[in-house]
Amino acid sequence: MHSDASMKIAHVERVEASGRIPAQVGESPVWREAEQALYWVDIPARTIARVQVETGTRTDWVLPEKVACIAFDRNGTVLAGCETGLFAVTLSDANDVTVRRVAAPELPFPDMRFNDGRCDRQGRFWAGTMVQDMAAANPAGVLYRYDAQGLLSAPVVCDLITQNGLAWSPDGTTMYLSDSHPSRRLVWAFDFDIDSGEPRNRRVFADLNRFKGRPDGAAIDTDGCYWTCANDAGVLLRFTPGGALDRTLELPVSKPSMCTFGGRDLDTLFITSIQPATGANELDGHLLAVRPGVRGVHECDYAGLL
Structure with a gap:
């Protein structure tokens, strides 16, 4: 295994108040600048959660089916990737939700x-599908x-x-995508045509078989x-645009799942996590925050109206 570059133990803060039930599978953190709030999901719990970072106030909304990824349009309607398709989701302050399916691809397995x-x-929304039984290793x-439109x-x-691992370079001309299955553990880069939205020239960007863990969600x-x-490795790995590992941040959770930059200066990395099947600690499954010393790129909303 390749040695880690610049290993550091990060000062990590727990964003949620103590006593909160941890997520089973926390994913898809999205920073909403206008609200100074962080949204994320718990996939098996069918939940979208929001925390007002400065006050710690949390709100949860339960959907009719598992929700794995979210984005927002400019009016604040959620575009959610679920089990049977993409949905427009309206969240109310009274914890009510209104859902409407907007796209339903034909899935080859139930x-x-x-x-x-x-x-x-x-502002085009990208999302991938998977067979939920990971042990099947079904591609x-x-x-x-x-x-x-x-x-x-x-x-x-x-x-x-x-x-997993969707991200775009700051100028939008490189797209990143990963496969986090234990048999793959690869991150690819593509040349991205910003006008047509077509990725080309796929190549291996990072092979985590040489490093630690499986490449889950990502940020730029x-x-x-x-x-x-x-x-599975309890770290954040930072790769340069050339694909070199230059930083490793240790985390107090074993299964970090996705990260996004947020905060008033986009200098905070918010990190969701997953509860391991055995041996969970008090932070596993909770929302974490770390200041890595760099700023993030603002993530775009969905360009359409839902």
Whole structure:
């Protein structure tokens, strides 16, 4: 195994108040600047959660089916990747939700759902599918693009087991995608046509078989570096645009799942996590925050209206 670069123990803060029930599978953190709030999901609990970071006030909304990834349109409606498709979700202050399915791809197996999702710099929403039984190692997952006109593409990338790691370089011309299945553990980079939304020239960007953990959700900083949550290894790995590992931040959870930059100066990395099957500690499954010394790139909302 390749030695780790610049190993550091990060000063990590727990964002939620003590006593909160941890998420089973925390995912898809999204920073809402206008609210100074962080949204995320708990997939098996079918929940979208929000915490007002300065006050600690938390609100939860329960959906009719598992929700794995979210984005917002400019009016604050949620675009959510769930089990049977993409949904427009309206969240009320009274914890009520209104859901409407806006796209439903034909899934080749019954036990599938969407997984990781994020908007590109032009506001197109990208999300991939996976077979929920990871032990099956079924490469039936594909990556879709949902454009501002409300059209779902044909599969753009195929043969994915556990799709993850979507991110775009600051100028939007490089797209990143990973497969976090234990048999893959790869991050790819693509040349990205910002006008057509087509990724080309796929190549291996980072092979985590040489490092620690599995490449789960990711974020980009203003240096163009790619931060990936190394699931099962309890660390964040930062790769330069050239694919070199230059920083490793230790975390007090074993299964970090996705990260995003937020805070007033976009200098805080918010990190969701997953409860391990055995041996969970008091922070596993909770929302964490760390200041890594760099700023992030503002993530785009969905460009259409839901």
